[in-house]
Amino acid sequence: MSSSERIKGIQVHRPIIYGSHARLLTDEEKATAPPGHTHRWTVFLTSATSPPPNKLPSGEIEKDDIDYLPGGEDDLSYLIKKVTFKLHDTYPQPNRAFDKPPFKVTETGWGEFVVQIRVQFIPESSEKPLTLNHPIKLHHWGVPIEGLVAPPTEGGVATGTGTANTSVVNTPAPEPIQEPTPAATPVPPEKKEDDQEEVKEEIIVTPAPIGESSNSVKEGEGSIVLEPTQTSEQIHPVNDEIIVQQDLQQQHTAAMTAILPVHSWQYDEIVFSDPPKNFLDILNEHPPKGLPKINRRAKTQRDEYDSGSTGQKKSKKNGRQSVLGSRANTEFQSPTPSVIGAGAGAQNGLVGEELGSADVPLEFSLEMERAEYNKLAEARRKIIDQMDKWRERLIAQEKELAKLKQEVKGI
Known part of the structure; x- marks a missing residue:
C-alpha cells in the first residue's frame, strides 16, 4: 500500500477550542493604547484539553488570571502547518499568520467584527485548508451574575454598561x-x-x-x-x-462589564475522513490528551462569582451547559462546518437555550460530554414518545375513517 493512499472507512477526531477573550483596558494599558480604544482582546485556536490549574502550598487551587484561555494542553503543530487570522481591514497587517503554537492574536480596539480563521494542514494530510469564522465579543450578554457590586458612577449613571442579548x-x-x-x-x-x-x-x-x-x-x-x-x-x-x-x-450589567472578562469560545472537533496512511501514522503517534473527568476549575463565571445562588440553583443553571452548546453565543453562525473530508463533526448551530457570557465554560470535561450525551438521549426519547403518540392517534383516526366509510355504504 502506498503511503499516500487513503484508508477507507476510518475517521480520526481532533478536539479543538476556538474563539475570543476580551476585557476592558486597565489605566496603564489605556496610556499606551491608541485613542478611543476601550478593550483588549485575544482571538485563538488551540487543543481542547486545558492544563491542570496550579495548586498553592495550602493545597487550594490557584485562581487563573483574568487573561486565562482554555485548552492548550496539546501541541497541534504535528497536524497544523499554519493558522492565519484575518482581522478587520483597518488593522495594520490584517492577515496574521502563525506556523507554530500558540495560535492567537492579541490586540486592542473598540468595535466588534468577525475574524476569519484559516487552518492549513501539513502536506501529508492531503487536505484542503479549513476556514472557521468567529465574531469577537466585547460586551456581556445574557442574564447578569447576581451579587456583583456595580462600579463607581458618574453623575448618578453607572459607567461601562454593556449590551445583553443583542447584535x-x-x-x-x-x-x-x-x-x-x-x-x-x-x-x-x-x-x-x-x-x-x-x-x-x-x-x-x-x-x-x-x-x-x-x-x-x-x-x-x-x-x-x-x-x-x-x-x-x-x-x-x-x-x-x-x-x-x-x-x-x-x-448588574455595569458590574459584569467592569469586573469580568468576556468569554466567547466553543468546543469543536476536526474530523479527518479516510486519511492517507502516512498521515494516519502521524495522528496515531500523537493521540490527544483526554478531557478531565470533572471540571477542576469553576465551571463558569456564574459559578465563580454568583455567591448569592444556592447549590440547587447553580446546578439548574449549569444544567444548560453542554459541549456543543458552549459555543460563541451570537446571532452569527459560521457557514463552514469544522469537518474535514466526508465525516460529520459537531454542528455549528446552538443546542438548546442560548448561553449568556457568564455561562460559557472555563474548561471542558468528560462530565460535560456525558451531560451532552444524556441531553441528546433524553431529546431522542421524547421524540420517540411523540412519534408513538401520533402513531396511535393515526391508527385510531384510520379506524374511525373505515367505520364511517362502512356507514356511508350502508346508506
Whole structure:
C-alpha cells in the first residue's frame, strides 16, 4: 500500500477550542493604547484539553488570571502547518499568520467584527485548508451574575454598561484623530455621498436607555446614533418598582462589564475522513490528551462569582451547559462546518437555550460530554414518545375513517 493512499472507512477526531477573550483596558494599558480604544482582546485556536490549574502550598487551587484561555494542553503543530487570522481591514497587517503554537492574536480596539480563521494542514494530510469564522465579543450578554457590586458612577449613571442579548455594537466611537495612527484600529470611516455601502458596514448603534425607544436617526461623525423618541413611559408616570428593577439591571450589567472578562469560545472537533496512511501514522503517534473527568476549575463565571445562588440553583443553571452548546453565543453562525473530508463533526448551530457570557465554560470535561450525551438521549426519547403518540392517534383516526366509510355504504 502506498503511503499516500487513503484508508477507507476510518475517521480520526481532533478536539479543538476556538474563539475570543476580551476585557476592558486597565489605566496603564489605556496610556499606551491608541485613542478611543476601550478593550483588549485575544482571538485563538488551540487543543481542547486545558492544563491542570496550579495548586498553592495550602493545597487550594490557584485562581487563573483574568487573561486565562482554555485548552492548550496539546501541541497541534504535528497536524497544523499554519493558522492565519484575518482581522478587520483597518488593522495594520490584517492577515496574521502563525506556523507554530500558540495560535492567537492579541490586540486592542473598540468595535466588534468577525475574524476569519484559516487552518492549513501539513502536506501529508492531503487536505484542503479549513476556514472557521468567529465574531469577537466585547460586551456581556445574557442574564447578569447576581451579587456583583456595580462600579463607581458618574453623575448618578453607572459607567461601562454593556449590551445583553443583542447584535448591536455598543462601543464608544474613538476620539477624532487628525492623522492616521497605525494601531488606532478599527477607525470608523467618514460618511460619503458616493460610498453608502461602506458606511453601512461601519454603523455603530448606541442603544437608547431602558424605557425609551430608538426610532429617529441622527448623523454623527463616522457613526449613526439613534436618538430616543418620546414613549408612553415619558408621558405617563412610571411605577417606582419598575424604575428600581431597571436600575438594578443596569448595575448588574455595569458590574459584569467592569469586573469580568468576556468569554466567547466553543468546543469543536476536526474530523479527518479516510486519511492517507502516512498521515494516519502521524495522528496515531500523537493521540490527544483526554478531557478531565470533572471540571477542576469553576465551571463558569456564574459559578465563580454568583455567591448569592444556592447549590440547587447553580446546578439548574449549569444544567444548560453542554459541549456543543458552549459555543460563541451570537446571532452569527459560521457557514463552514469544522469537518474535514466526508465525516460529520459537531454542528455549528446552538443546542438548546442560548448561553449568556457568564455561562460559557472555563474548561471542558468528560462530565460535560456525558451531560451532552444524556441531553441528546433524553431529546431522542421524547421524540420517540411523540412519534408513538401520533402513531396511535393515526391508527385510531384510520379506524374511525373505515367505520364511517362502512356507514356511508350502508346508506
